[in-house]
Amino acid sequence: MxxxxxxxxxxxxxxxxxxxxxxxxxxxxxxxxxxxxxxxxxxxxxxxxxxxxxxxxxxxxxxxxxxxxxxxxxxxxxxxxxxxxxxxxxxxxxxxxxxxxxxxxxxxxxxxxxxxxxxxxxxxxxxxxxxxxxxxxxxxxxxxxxxxxxxxxxxxxxxxxxxxxxxxxxxxxxxxxxxxxxxxxxxxxxxRAEGLGGQVRVSPGGVPVEGIFEDMAPDGGLILRLPDGSRQTIRAGDVHLIGEV
The missing domain is CATH 3.30.930.10 (Bira Bifunctional Protein; Domain 2)
Incomplete structure (x- = not known):
């Protein structure tokens, strides 16, 4: 290169x-x-x-x-x-x-x-x-x-x-x-991930989703563990750390 x-x-x-x-x-x-x-x-x-x-x-x-x-x-x-x-x-x-x-x-x-x-x-x-x-x-x-x-x-x-x-x-x-x-x-x-293992709020498409930032998918998606125990992969949206002012 x-x-x-x-x-x-x-x-x-x-x-x-x-x-x-x-x-x-x-x-x-x-x-x-x-x-x-x-x-x-x-x-x-x-x-x-x-x-x-x-x-x-x-x-x-x-x-x-x-x-x-x-x-x-x-x-x-x-x-x-x-x-x-x-x-x-x-x-x-x-x-x-x-x-x-x-x-x-x-x-x-x-x-x-x-x-x-x-x-x-x-x-x-x-x-x-x-x-x-x-x-x-x-x-x-x-x-x-x-x-x-x-x-x-x-x-x-x-x-x-x-x-x-x-x-x-x-x-x-x-x-x-x-x-x-x-x-x-x-x-x-x-x-170096900030918030890994903690509660976050993400707004994909304007609809807030809260869960535990559990991992990052092989394609870069953010993997959330939702309150019902299921997982959701987010590929676009702003992340807000719960408890952050």
Missing amino acids: NQAWPVHRLDTIDSTNTEARRRAQAGVFENCWILADEQTAGRGRLQRHWASPKGNIFSSALFREPGGIQVAARIPFAAALAVSDTALEYAPGADVRVKWPNDVRVNKAKLSGILIETGQDEQGLWVIAGMGVNVAQVPPEAGQAATCLAELAGGKALDHIEVFGSLTRHFMTRLAQARDGFGPVRTDWLK
């Missing part, structure tokens, strides 16, 4: 994922990274706003996925592991956790936003792996409990470009792992 995808660094952009999509649809495709110092319209899942102050990482990997949609479905988990690997590199003592499917949190405070998008053209499937990481500061308008890497590293000043270099390295490693099969990704993800 080519470790040296070119990096297109921009001062200000609406969204790195949006820019990656424009490039993917422009007819001249290349595997690359889009990195912006600032976003004016950063977004997460369900078009939620992602605050984008300078000093943090706003990046998207754009690449073809020869393994098709089967491998692409593993990438949210691989990306979450890559971000958590990066966090542990700079803050080795932090209790970094992943909340299904790809939120990276420390002490229930969000460190990163990940948005995976896919598209198809005559050459096959392409993937955009958008990763925003709070490096230098917590966005004042985060709208939820949040943290940043500098805070986790004990107030150490961190260069977001240096951290981005670490993130790209970890992402390439985790992408290679995901392409080899989901088993090792699933194992590593479960080791």
Whole structure:
């Protein structure tokens, strides 16, 4: 695998994922990274706003996925592991956790936003792996409990470009792992899983379901043990840990 995808660094952009999509649809495709110092319209899942102050990482990997949609479905988990690997590199003592499917949190405070998008053209499937990481500061308008890497590293000043270099390295490693099969990704993800064995509420299709987060299915689905003893596998929805404020 080519470790040296070119990096297109921009001062200000609406969204790195949006820019990656424009490039993917422009007819001249290349595997690359889009990195912006600032976003004016950063977004997460369900078009939620992602605050984008300078000093943090706003990046998207754009690449073809020869393994098709089967491998692409593993990438949210691989990306979450890559971000958590990066966090542990700079803050080795932090209790970094992943909340299904790809939120990276420390002490229930969000460190990163990940948005995976896919598209198809005559050459096959392409993937955009958008990763925003709070490096230098917590966005004042985060709208939820949040943290940043500098805070986790004990107030150490961190260069977001240096951290981005670490993130790209970890992402390439985790992408290679995901392409080899989901088993090792699933194992590593479960080791860092937040809420495993506890009560959670998931809202697939807007209808809340509560149960014990028992396991993760071989395809990445969240397995709930329901109050009546049956099991249900959830493949889309927001997870809320019962008892979390």
